[in-house]
Amino acid sequence: MLTVSNLTRRFGKNTAVDAVSFEVERPAMIGIIGRSGAGKSTLLRMLNRLTDASEGVIAFEGRDVTALRGAEKRAWQSDCAMIFQQFNLVPRMDVVSNVLHGTLNRRSTMSTMFNLYPEADIHRAIDILDRLGIAEHAPKRAEALSGGQQQRVAIARALMQDPKIVLADEPIASLDPMNAQVVMDDLRRIHEEDGRTVIANLHTLDTARRYCDRVIGMLHGRVVFDGTPEQLTTGVARDIYGADAGFSEASTSTSIETIERPGVAAIRQAEAAL
Incomplete structure (x- = not known):
């Protein structure tokens, strides 16, 4: 599916990513770990x-992604969706409109300017929110939601x-342990139920071990473990992590709570009642 060959990124004299190569042959959930500044x-x-x-080259299903320009590049960015640590939502806009922003790459300039969406897209957005347990918040402003809820809107x-x-990119770095588990559970379900590849930058070992099929470790821009x-x-x-013998895994732990799925469902019901 995905082949990354000698991928390198330099910023002036500094090399952020140094000749990274790996292949993803089938849909998988992959965690990328490493200290801050590792290039993740x-x-x-x-x-x-x-x-x-x-x-270097990024190839997906035989196509050179690094060579794409214009509309083809935008189409790739739809096929390869990005979730950010700080959510990147429009705070004063309602939740469902934030979700509908996921269709911007395939909409006309006129419909974008006037915020016009097909009814089918609106229903689909609400169905996705329902799947993530936050459909009740669809009409609310994004800024009214908790951090965990906002990250689910971003998903x-x-x-x-x-x-x-x-x-x-660090999807749970800003979340408390309970919300971190809910978000990671959702990402895992997206992989398992939809057959999508999920690649997540994680700063904690316990999360990578618990949720990922494969772990890639980076140090100074290079892959040092796969x-x-x-x-x-x-x-x-x-x-x-480039650490000495005094290294403790506790320093990279999220202390994610171990909550069974019924417990997660109860959490979401409580959220909906607020």
């Missing part, structure tokens, strides 16, 4: 084409694009 976010931005590569906006790949969660031992983690 720059890598995802290059995959989405928000940032151009200095060297809904990404799903509105009907992407083949979902990229999530394996299964079971292979991600404390010693390997020490190498990924």
